[in-house]
Amino acid sequence: MRRRLGLLVVLAVAACSPAGASPVTTSPAGAKPSVSVSPLGTATILPSSTTTNLATCRVESLSITGVGQGETGVVNFGVAMTNTSSPACSLPGVPSSVELLRATGTPLELTVDPALRNATARVVLRPGVQADALLTFYWMNWCGQAPGALRVRLTFDGTPGSVTGPLHGLLLARCDSPGNPSHIQVDGIDQAGT
Secondary structure (H helix, E strand, C coil): CHHHHHHHHHHHHHHHCCCCCCCCEEECCCCCCCCECCECCCCCCCCHHHHCCCCECCHHHEEEEEEEEEECCEEEEEEEEEECCCCCEEEECCCCEEEEECCCCCECCCEECCCCCCCCCEEEECECCCCCEEEEEEEECCCCCCCCCCEEEEECCCCCCEEEEEEEECCCCCCCCCCCCCEEEEEEEEECCC
């Protein structure tokens, strides 16, 4: 919880700072990203009556920005999510895929631990509420060359395309096990403040 609160503070500062801000981009449905993610935690579970009448958020209506901070060689990422349109919409409690992209748009080679699980919980994003939900994930064991500035790309079940946004802060996981793959663990998406 302390880590998540720290990330929210850093994300709030990053969201208010025009310096280094990059436009969020979306891409049409096409080739599937090479990295799928699975939840290790549980997203905010909402009563079915709360989400039944809500459409799944369209990627064109999402704005994301992330911050990474070090944690004993592991990079702890928080990706703030904002619904830029009206009305409210909902997302699965975990993306169907997450990619870390180089400035060229090429994804880093990463694996996911543990194996993929389907998300059953959903998170509501209210219209215009800055950083209304937070995706948390961890990056470990990067033994390649420093990739430079990174972006994050998310894909969700039930909506075509993907959304891409900038990553700020400490962004390089420590190499703990040369010869083994770099990997990420995903906690999932929670309503901000929960």
